[in-house]
Amino acid sequence: MNARFTGTDRYVATPDLMTAVNAAITLQRPLLVKGEPGTGKTQLAIEIAAALRRPLFEWHVKSTSKAREGLYEYDAVSRLRDSQLGDPRVHDIGNYIVKGRLWEAFECPTQPVLLIDEIDKADIEFPNDLLRELDRMEFYVHETRQLISAQHRPIILITSNNEKELPDAFLRRCFFHYIRFPDAATLARIVAVHHPALKRELLAEALNAFFRVREMPALKKKPSTSELLDWLKLLLAEDIPAEALRDSDPKKSLPPLYGALLKNEQDVHLFEQLVFLHRGNRA
Amino acid sequence: MLSRFFTELRAGGVPVSLREFLLLLEALDARLAGYSPEEFYFLARTCLVKDERHYDRFDRVFAEHFEGAQRALKRLDALLPAQWLRAAAELSLSEEERAQIAARGGWEALLAALRERLADQRERHEGGNRWVGTAGTSPFGNHGDGPDGIRIGAGAGRRRATQVWERREYRNFDDSIELGTRNLKLALRRLRRFAREGAPEELDLGATIDATARNAGLLDLKLVAERHNAVRVLLFLDVGGSMDEHVRLIEQLFSAARSEFKHLEHFYFHNCPYEGVWKDNRRRFSERIPTLEVLRTYGRAYRVIFVGDAAMSPYEITQPGGSIEHDNPEPGAVWIERIAAAFPHLVWLNPSDPRRWQHTASTRLIEDLIGGRMFALCLEGLDRAMTELRRGSPPAAAGRPAPKPPHLPVPPGPQ
Numbered sequence: 001m002n003a004r005f006t007g008t009d010r011y012v013a014t015p016d017l018m019t020a021v022n023a024a025i026t027l028q029r030p031l032l033v034k035g036e037p038g039t040g041k042t043q044l045a046i047e048i049a050a051a052l053r054r055p056l057f058e059w060h061v062k063s064t065s066k067a068r069e070g071l072y073e074y075d076a077v078s079r080l081r082d083s084q085l086g087d088p089r090v091h092d093i094g095n096y097i098v099k100g101r102l103w104e105a106f107e108c109p110t111q112p113v114l115l116i117d118e119i120d121k122a123d124i125e126f127p128n129d130l131l132r133e134l135d136r137m138e139f140y141v142h143e144t145r146q147l148i149s150a151q152h153r154p155i156i157l158i159t160s161n162n163e164k165e166l167p168d169a170f171l172r173r174c175f176f177h178y179i180r181f182p183d184a185a186t187l188a189r190i191v192a193v194h195h196p197a198l199k200r201e202l203l204a205e206a207l208n209a210f211f212r213v214r215e216m217p218a219l220k221k222k223p224s225t226s227e228l229l230d231w232l233k234l235l236l237a238e239d240i241p242a243e244a245l246r247d248s249d250p251k252k253s254l255p256p257l258y259g260a261l262l263k264n265e266q267d268v269h270l271f272e273q274l275v276f277l278h279r280g281n282r283a
Numbered sequence: 284m285l286s287r288f289f290t291e292l293r294a295g296g297v298p299v300s301l302r303e304f305l306l307l308l309e310a311l312d313a314r315l316a317g318y319s320p321e322e323f324y325f326l327a328r329t330c331l332v333k334d335e336r337h338y339d340r341f342d343r344v345f346a347e348h349f350e351g352a353q354r355a356l357k358r359l360d361a362l363l364p365a366q367w368l369r370a371a372a373e374l375s376l377s378e379e380e381r382a383q384i385a386a387r388g389g390w391e392a393l394l395a396a397l398r399e400r401l402a403d404q405r406e407r408h409e410g411g412n413r414w415v416g417t418a419g420t421s422p423f424g425n426h427g428d429g430p431d432g433i434r435i436g437a438g439a440g441r442r443r444a445t446q447v448w449e450r451r452e453y454r455n456f457d458d459s460i461e462l463g464t465r466n467l468k469l470a471l472r473r474l475r476r477f478a479r480e481g482a483p484e485e486l487d488l489g490a491t492i493d494a495t496a497r498n499a500g501l502l503d504l505k506l507v508a509e510r511h512n513a514v515r516v517l518l519f520l521d522v523g524g525s526m527d528e529h530v531r532l533i534e535q536l537f538s539a540a541r542s543e544f545k546h547l548e549h550f551y552f553h554n555c556p557y558e559g560v561w562k563d564n565r566r567r568f569s570e571r572i573p574t575l576e577v578l579r580t581y582g583r584a585y586r587v588i589f590v591g592d593a594a595m596s597p598y599e600i601t602q603p604g605g606s607i608e609h610d611n612p613e614p615g616a617v618w619i620e621r622i623a624a625a626f627p628h629l630v631w632l633n634p635s636d637p638r639r640w641q642h643t644a645s646t647r648l649i650e651d652l653i654g655g656r657m658f659a660l661c662l663e664g665l666d667r668a669m670t671e672l673r674r675g676s677p678p679a680a681a682g683r684p685a686p687k688p689p690h691l692p693v694p695p696g697p698q
Contacts, residue, residue, distance in 0.1 A: 019315070019325035026313050027306065034335060080502055171333035172302050178335040 011040065011047040012182075012190045020177035021048060030116075030134055030156035032171070035179030038224030041159040044179075045115035048155065055112045057154070059101035065122045067129030070102040074143050093143050102133060103148055111152035120160040127170035134173055182225060184211065194229050195236060205245035206232060209255045213262075219270070223261040231260035288348050292331065295344040299331045306330050320349065515546035517581055517626070519560065521591030522551045546585075550577065554595040555615035555649075556622065557606055574618055578625040586672045587622065589631040589653075590660070593646040600648050619652045629653060630668040634660040 005021045007013035013021070021044075024031035033041045049056035059070055079096040082089060089095045099107075105114040119127060133139050134156065138149035158174065160166065182190060184207060191203060210231070214222050223231075234257045235245075244256055255261065262268045289304045307330040310316070316323040324345060332341045490505035497503075550560040550572065559571035598605040600615045623629055631649065633640065637659045640646045650657045656671055658664035 015321065016325040016328075019322055020329040023310050023315050023326055023329055026315055027310055029306070031329075032333070077502070077504065084500075084502060168298070168333075172300055174333070175329045176333045177329050178338065 008047045008051045024175045028153040030174045032158045032174040032176045034160050038226035039179045045157040049113040057101050057105040058115045060117045061122045070100040073098045105154045106150040112154045114154040114156045116158045119158050120163040202242040205242045209245050220264045292344050297337050297340045303331050515585045517585050517587045518549040519589045520551050555599050556618050557611045587626040587629040592635040593649045595645045597644045628672050631657040632660045
């Protein structure tokens with residue numbers, strides 16, 4: 001029961017992240033994870049489930065999501081239609097209760113991992129509607145007068161991109177961890193995990209170029225870990241030598257295959273302008 | 284022993300409740316922290332702090348409380364000077380200023396004094412001439428007048444426990460103040476206007492019954508767009524200079540506004556809007572947004588709320604090049620007129636005492652420019668401002684063709 005998470009062979013967890021995850025597992029409280037996009041918030045849940053060999057339930061929240069959808073939905077429309085068509089199933093209301101992700105996780109015979117992804121996308125009241133469910137791990141189905149309670153309190157991971165403020169009452173029930181952008185050493189470890197075959201000098205040059213790009217002011221979207229990994233994959237596939245990266249000061253030239261790092265045409269444009277300006281000065 | 288830590292956290296401005304504190308004790312009981320101070324630090328942080336904006340306050344209290352007990356934080360401390368220098372480099376000091384620093388014994392002495400003083404200081408500080416804080420003349424702090432000092436905060440966004448102090452001004456107007464903003468919130472709510480737009484989502488019961496009946500009893504569903512708040516707001520906030528004393532009031536307004544609208548964009552300006560505004564106070568000089576772009580991007584339906592005391596030299600409004608920060612090719616009055624023309628729904632909220640408005644030339648000027656729609660930043664003024672914003676038909680002043688530079692009487696110069 002008292003499993004400890006120490007990262008996996010595909011996921012590098014920093015000590016502070018491990019502490020937060022293990023606290024959430026041991027005390028069975030939800031863990032709220034924030035951080036820049038692309039720092040592996042969603043991946044964390046997948047890796048926890050893999051490391052502890054637990055089933056994973058993912059609930060991806062959208063702007064139209066309602067808290068009820070995670071519990072269950074009563075499909076009154078099909079029932080009405082069935083009644084018009086004379087279907088015998090119509091007599092049992094249970095046939096029209098559609099289970100949500102939370103219900104499925106509660107029913108799981110072993111302790112599952114439940115990911116509530118991007119909770120800030122939903123309406124501002126969404127987290128408030130889940131307070132009791134997350135606290136007691138139970139809810140009541142009014143249509144069938146059943147009380148559904150969790151067989152094992154799931155390990156709940158909630159991610160947020162900070163688009164909306166989350167209510168205090170909700171925050172108080174969670175552990176909180178902010179994944180900050182990894183420093184160069186951690187980043188090198190992350191890369192080593194994903195691309196063990198990468199040559200050392202290529203990695204060093206690539207990381208240099210990457211941090212230079214990140215430090216550019218006025219970038220709309222700074223490249224993050226996931227972009228770095230994609231970029232390295234491309235560099236490997238194209239077999240670009242380390243020398244090609246050495247001179248890639250963003251002020252002088254665009255790094256090769258920059259499309260993987262810059263995801264916004266304004267950013268690419270900004271870079272091109274800088275390069276152009278610089279050449280103009282030298283001429 | 285930890286209960287004192289808990290009360291210190293609360294005194295230090297970390298919004299931590301008893302529930303979280305008990306959770307930490309429970310976690311300690313479950314032997315989650317092991318025996319290293321670092322682990323305890325991480326565990327305490329993950330239990331007690333629920334927002335990365337509060338990490339820095341937490342770090343300060345933690346360091347203070349467990350001083351001497353932890354080797355881990357000594358390591359953090361060693362990293363400090365480099366951070367200061369980097370923050371200071373952003374200042375781009377002038378020659379005289381460097382000379383003044385030398386007069387104080389150079390960088391090292393200044394840094395050493397600063398470190399000492401930070402260790403002494405126990406609370407947030409504003410004004411005064413010694414402690415680190417805002418709006419003072421101490422060499423340390425922000426918005427201060429000590430040219431030979433170190434500006435604290437305004438650093439880059441690297442999140443590290445070491446940058447305990449740098450995070451202070453990190454927050455662009457901390458909008459976390461909830462308590463006490465209830466009143467403002469109530470008034471802002473009047474701005475809400477329920478409009479039906481967007482994809483059909485709700486079942487329209489009446490129409491469905493009607494359609495089903497017409498359909499000889501066979502179900503015919505009718506959907507209707509979901510109700511949601513459709514009010515869109517542009518917020519222009521005056522920062523720095525004479526506004527510092529009003530920052531708190533604005534913080535409260537900002538915090539109230541955040542949760543109230545679906546579309547809310549905020550921009551900062553200094554004293555008077557010119558050709559550029561900015562969204563991030565840390566990068567006010569590097570990331571300016573052309574005001575014209577704002578005018579083009581947002582439609583006429585946006586409600587514009589200016590917040591500022593409109594107290595400045597009249598030249599800053601009427602003259603090209605009158606801005607105190609840069610050389611502006613067109614006077615601020617032109618820009619105010621342009622904004623007023625582009626957005627018919629506009630108000631200016633003024634936190635200063637309305638009785639003083641008539642005695643400030645610049646306030647009268649701006650009031651004229653926006654057609655008298657200046658309101659005091661109190662509950663009643665806010666109420667009137669919101670009523671003004673809600674009005675269906677824009678006032679006569681708006682909707683004019685492209686604004687031309689106004690011929691304003693040049694007011695007497697500043698004394």
